Amino acid sequence: MTIRGASMEALKSSALISWRSTGKQQQTIRNCIQKTGLTLHSGNQSTVRICPESAGTGRYFYFRSHLIPASIDFAQDSPLCTTLRKDGHSIRTVEHLLSALEGTGVDNCRIEITNSDCDDTTSVEVPIFDGSAREWAEAIDQVGLTVAMDSNGRSCDKVAPYITQPVYVSKGDSVIAAFPASEETNISYGIDFPLVSDLSLQWFSSRYCTGSFYIKEIASSRTFCIYEEVEKMRNAGLIRGGSAENAVVFSTNSGLLNPPLRSPEEPCRHKILDFIGDVSLFARSGSQGLPVANIIAYKGGHSLHAEFVRQLAATS
Numbered sequence: 001m002t003i004r005g006a007s008m009e010a011l012k013s014s015a016l017i018s019w020r021s022t023g024k025q026q027q028t029i030r031n032c033i034q035k036t037g038l039t040l041h042s043g044n045q046s047t048v049r050i051c052p053e054s055a056g057t058g059r060y061f062y063f064r065s066h067l068i069p070a071s072i073d074f075a076q077d078s079p080l081c082t083t084l085r086k087d088g089h090s091i092r093t094v095e096h097l098l099s100a101l102e103g104t105g106v107d108n109c110r111i112e113i114t115n116s117d118c119d120d121t122t123s124v125e126v127p128i129f130d131g132s133a134r135e136w137a138e139a140i141d142q143v144g145l146t147v148a149m150d151s152n153g154r155s156c157d158k159v160a161p162y163i164t165q166p167v168y169v170s171k172g173d174s175v176i177a178a179f180p181a182s183e184e185t186n187i188s189y190g191i192d193f194p195l196v197s198d199l200s201l202q203w204f205s206s207r208y209c210t211g212s213f214y215i216k217e218i219a220s221s222r223t224f225c226i227y228e229e230v231e232k233m234r235n236a237g238l239i240r241g242g243s244a245e246n247a248v249v250f251s252t253n254s255g256l257l258n259p260p261l262r263s264p265e266e267p268c269r270h271k272i273l274d275f276i277g278d279v280s281l282f283a284r285s286g287s288q289g290l291p292v293a294n295i296i297a298y299k300g301g302h303s304l305h306a307e308f309v310r311q312l313a314a315t316s
Helices: 008-013 095-104 134-143 212-218 227-235 266-282 302-314
Strands: 017-025 027-029 033-038 045-052 059-063 066-069 075-078 081-086 089-092 109-115 123-125 145-147 157-163 167-171 174-180 186-191 202-207 224-226 248-251 293-298
Touching (some): 066 089, 081 095, 081 266, 095 134, 095 212, 095 266, 134 212, 167 302, 174 302, 186 266, 202 212, 202 266, 212 266, 224 227, 224 266, 227 248, 266 302
Parallel strands (some): 059 109, 089 123, 186 293
Antiparallel strands (some): 017 157, 027 145, 033 045, 045 109, 059 066, 075 081, 081 089, 167 174, 174 293, 186 202
């Protein structure tokens, strides 16, 4: 990973982030949500129960009596997903759920997760459902939100990270660049899979990335894969629960194998969905994780998203 436009020492010496009030109060969900489903990589069943939490607590997972904050401090590189790990216990494929929580404005919650049919006592995976964040977003919308109160019965101001100067992270030909913005987050995301004509050099730009726009335009976008790479991934122990029911599948020879797409730019929209979930790990104590900035990402992925957040965290 390289930093373009400034040395590492220069970036560390000046803050890239200004934490400012959003003019809103921190929120949590009104009632608990519980869902069970198949997981993407292990192919097992798991159950997630999301419960209200106090203001200032933030979002965290609870697995076998272990508390794992949804924080970049506990993110680790893992193939094709984002994993949180603490004290020898791991939560895999957290990005879609965290994206829904960030996108709908759930600032504080407890996420209890259990293996339904697996003997693994150290690792668990969030269900994949249809490969998007739609089920999570719809469940949150159904129960609704409420102002979160702290232990003294008081509400807390919700703050957001504002980018104050350009920041760039890159690896090979993949890059994420963020520039200051005054009031809102704008994301432009590009992909390019030249061997698949349907995935060759596609872009989507998203303004107002949270709230009703997120639910209508981002949450339903499904993950995607290339058919000719499926066997290799399964041989590596990945996507054992993957199918045409939870992913959009493209072939280098035949194009889209399970139409229709939910939008012409569904793969790019899903990249934005993943990005929102991954940068939600920048949130702290019930704050917003998604930076207020003009963001351009090209050929990124979970690993580069995490490096972007680490750069912000190192200089804020």
